[in-house]
Amino acid sequence: MASICFYFQVHQPFRVKDYRVFDIGRDSEYFNDASDRSINNKKILNKVANKCYLPANAVLLELLNKYPEFKISFSFSGVFLEQLEMFSPETLESFQKLVATGRAEVLEETYYHSLSFLYSPEEFRRQVRMHRDKVQELFGVTPTVFRNTELIYNNALAMEVEKMGYKGIIAEGADHVLGWRSPNFLYRPKGTDHIKLLLKNYRLSDDIAFRFSSKEWAEFPLTAPKFAQWVNQVNGNGEIINLFMDYETFGEHQWEDTGIFNFLRHLPEEIYKHPDNDFVTPSEAIERYEPVSELDVHNYMSWADVERDLSAWLSNPMQHDAIKSIYALEEEVLSTCDNKLIDDWRKLQTSDHFYYMCTKWFNDGDVHKYFNPYNTPYEAFIAYMNALQDLRLRVVGHPSYAKKIKVKEIS
Amino acid sequence: MRVLMFGWEFPPHNSGGLGTACFGLTRALSNRNIDVLFVLPKKVGVAASFMNILFADERKVKFLEIESSLKPYVTSESYVRERDKFVAEVYGNTLMQEVRRYALRAHELAKKESFDIIHAHDWLSFLAGVEAKKISGKPLILHMHATEFDRTGGQGVNQDVYNIERESMHHADGIIAVSNFTKQKIVEYYGIPAEKIIVVHNGIEECDYMNIPNKLSELKASGQKIVLFAGRITIQKGPEYFVRAAKRVLDVNPNVLFLVAGSGDMERQMIMEAASLGISDHVIFVGFLRGDDLNAAYRAADLFVMPSVSEPFGITPLESIIAGTPVLISKQSGVSEVITHALKTDFWDTEDMANKILSIVSHRSLWETLWGNSREEIKKVNWDAASKKCIDYYEKILCACGIPTETRYI
Numbered sequence: 001m002a003s004i005c006f007y008f009q010v011h012q013p014f015r016v017k018d019y020r021v022f023d024i025g026r027d028s029e030y031f032n033d034a035s036d037r038s039i040n041n042k043k044i045l046n047k048v049a050n051k052c053y054l055p056a057n058a059v060l061l062e063l064l065n066k067y068p069e070f071k072i073s074f075s076f077s078g079v080f081l082e083q084l085e086m087f088s089p090e091t092l093e094s095f096q097k098l099v100a101t102g103r104a105e106v107l108e109e110t111y112y113h114s115l116s117f118l119y120s121p122e123e124f125r126r127q128v129r130m131h132r133d134k135v136q137e138l139f140g141v142t143p144t145v146f147r148n149t150e151l152i153y154n155n156a157l158a159m160e161v162e163k164m165g166y167k168g169i170i171a172e173g174a175d176h177v178l179g180w181r182s183p184n185f186l187y188r189p190k191g192t193d194h195i196k197l198l199l200k201n202y203r204l205s206d207d208i209a210f211r212f213s214s215k216e217w218a219e220f221p222l223t224a225p226k227f228a229q230w231v232n233q234v235n236g237n238g239e240i241i242n243l244f245m246d247y248e249t250f251g252e253h254q255w256e257d258t259g260i261f262n263f264l265r266h267l268p269e270e271i272y273k274h275p276d277n278d279f280v281t282p283s284e285a286i287e288r289y290e291p292v293s294e295l296d297v298h299n300y301m302s303w304a305d306v307e308r309d310l311s312a313w314l315s316n317p318m319q320h321d322a323i324k325s326i327y328a329l330e331e332e333v334l335s336t337c338d339n340k341l342i343d344d345w346r347k348l349q350t351s352d353h354f355y356y357m358c359t360k361w362f363n364d365g366d367v368h369k370y371f372n373p374y375n376t377p378y379e380a381f382i383a384y385m386n387a388l389q390d391l392r393l394r395v396v397g398h399p400s401y402a403k404k405i406k407v408k409e410i411s
Numbered sequence: 412m413r414v415l416m417f418g419w420e421f422p423p424h425n426s427g428g429l430g431t432a433c434f435g436l437t438r439a440l441s442n443r444n445i446d447v448l449f450v451l452p453k454k455v456g457v458a459a460s461f462m463n464i465l466f467a468d469e470r471k472v473k474f475l476e477i478e479s480s481l482k483p484y485v486t487s488e489s490y491v492r493e494r495d496k497f498v499a500e501v502y503g504n505t506l507m508q509e510v511r512r513y514a515l516r517a518h519e520l521a522k523k524e525s526f527d528i529i530h531a532h533d534w535l536s537f538l539a540g541v542e543a544k545k546i547s548g549k550p551l552i553l554h555m556h557a558t559e560f561d562r563t564g565g566q567g568v569n570q571d572v573y574n575i576e577r578e579s580m581h582h583a584d585g586i587i588a589v590s591n592f593t594k595q596k597i598v599e600y601y602g603i604p605a606e607k608i609i610v611v612h613n614g615i616e617e618c619d620y621m622n623i624p625n626k627l628s629e630l631k632a633s634g635q636k637i638v639l640f641a642g643r644i645t646i647q648k649g650p651e652y653f654v655r656a657a658k659r660v661l662d663v664n665p666n667v668l669f670l671v672a673g674s675g676d677m678e679r680q681m682i683m684e685a686a687s688l689g690i691s692d693h694v695i696f697v698g699f700l701r702g703d704d705l706n707a708a709y710r711a712a713d714l715f716v717m718p719s720v721s722e723p724f725g726i727t728p729l730e731s732i733i734a735g736t737p738v739l740i741s742k743q744s745g746v747s748e749v750i751t752h753a754l755k756t757d758f759w760d761t762e763d764m765a766n767k768i769l770s771i772v773s774h775r776s777l778w779e780t781l782w783g784n785s786r787e788e789i790k791k792v793n794w795d796a797a798s799k800k801c802i803d804y805y806e807k808i809l810c811a812c813g814i815p816t817e818t819r820y821i
Contacts (some may be wrong), residue, residue, distance in 0.1 A: 020766040021766045022765075316780040318777055321774065359752065359780055359784050377780075378752075378780075379754075381770075381777055385774055386766070
């Protein structure tokens, strides 16, 4: 039997505006671009809501109503949910309706969609807690399965997440880690006792997410019956097919006129044509299946680019400089107890900022350019570092900072 | 194939990028076994020994010099001033007379020499090219390194120059533009159909920039960050935007030194501007530099800025990158089509320019990433690739003119 496990990542960062050096010390709003550029967060959110979230939610709700056993899961970043509350409450409501069916599971992640696990385990735990609270507040559910930002994963993360009480974790089914093994089973992360690992079937996932409308692809056009046939081929040598992708695949990366919504609409009926197939949520899969073996992932992997590593966020000196600079402020920022200041600092931790600074363009060029709202990675870096400099001034100028310095001097 | 090529300057006696481009292109063409007859109007004269040194072994490029006081890259107004310096010489009274004189000599030359195709660089040689075509019946290709609109910054376009450019281009069999930026201008301002124009970006050869001396190391050791402008100080190159951006930078960070390398009709005005902004001690006018001196300036700098108002191509940023310094270039340039790893700005946006300059001087990581990537990127911007495109284009034009392959010289 093959179970399909759908998981959609839904995330929008707070993009930094064209913050110039002359704004430092004068303007502490970093994320409020109001131009026509694609760094205008409100504009982007509304655009994507209309092209993707609202129509895709409508299709999924229709499917959940039609098929009582149809199931899906979502991972919403906290910064995304916050933007829904600010800019599009109607979209938030439509997500709430899906979750209210009881068949759309919500996964845990860091509130700020950050790389905090790599730089500060304490901050990581705080952000996971914040996310838990936000999901509880908006959806009334408590996640039990964790997925880290952009499926960044290694053994240490699995151990940490197990300690935090989660029963499952999600990662990329990268070839360099799996080797001859199949992503279509559950695994046990090395060094853990009971947490279970679900791995993305990246071939089938990317057939939908990346290749769906590609005319150069030999399988074009992809239809629901064809895809169901590929799923059926797994039957007998796998238990679960994890289809993990950006939710924006539907309507935003693959536009409506590619037929992506019709594909989604007809997929369950084709899958159900084979009596052994069904749909599961990640936590159901964890209940139902046992790990087939241990998986040792020492180095970080992710779902980004062909390398499936950290290089999308951390491969050039600018990216390292920027991320080190933001985490270096941790102690000082937190000690101000200034919520706005702390929130701005955390919004600057979102992984997208570092992704925009990526200069690894020539192999993965198109993807990086497509996802970059800045003209160049250099402009992304410049705006970010200027904003960070302002943030630093706010910390140093904060009354509690002066107090702290005094205490230090006395002692 | 033999090409009769009309130019007007050649290193080391060049005032700008055109001579460098002709040098790079002809050398690459001869490496690809194209026989080039290079015609040069001569005033001060290109050192024959220089050419012999470079081409003696192959002798594929032969230089023909014509007496004339042509000066490229100057507007026709400043030409008159330039020309007056050579009072001892007796030449035509106006620039147009000089141009026609060059064309007359071309007429004689085209009668004598045998060749397959004519290739003329920029407007001063266009009439010569047209004349050679009339006499020989061979196809004519015009190479646009700059239009009158670039040279004048769009202000005070000289009608006669414009007419020569326009009529010659209509008369030509094919046109090579140094960028899409220039191609668009030709279509828009000269009414040439886009199909008649191909784009061949200029190139650069690393081997020409070896062993750069460390001439400015003491200046560098003072600890100040150095930002360099190198180009003619004329309206086209946007020096005033550089000076204004310098002012904005210095408001925030006084530890930056601005070098202006070049000369031109706006030099005095720029010196005055820096003085009136109160930044004379941070803006140094070093005069016209060439060769090792210019390369040393590139190397000493932390950032090279090209704020051109309208730059058909712009070879200097590539030279700077090879010498070891990343670049900030105006979006109104052809070179920005071939380098993605550059900081880019609108020439008029001095706030943005200053913002980017300040970021480069304060973040080493930005400098490293930018320079490292640009250094890799420009490896593919070479004259060999450009010459290949030219040769393919020669073939295409010869074929379009119905000239069979068997008739080619060599």
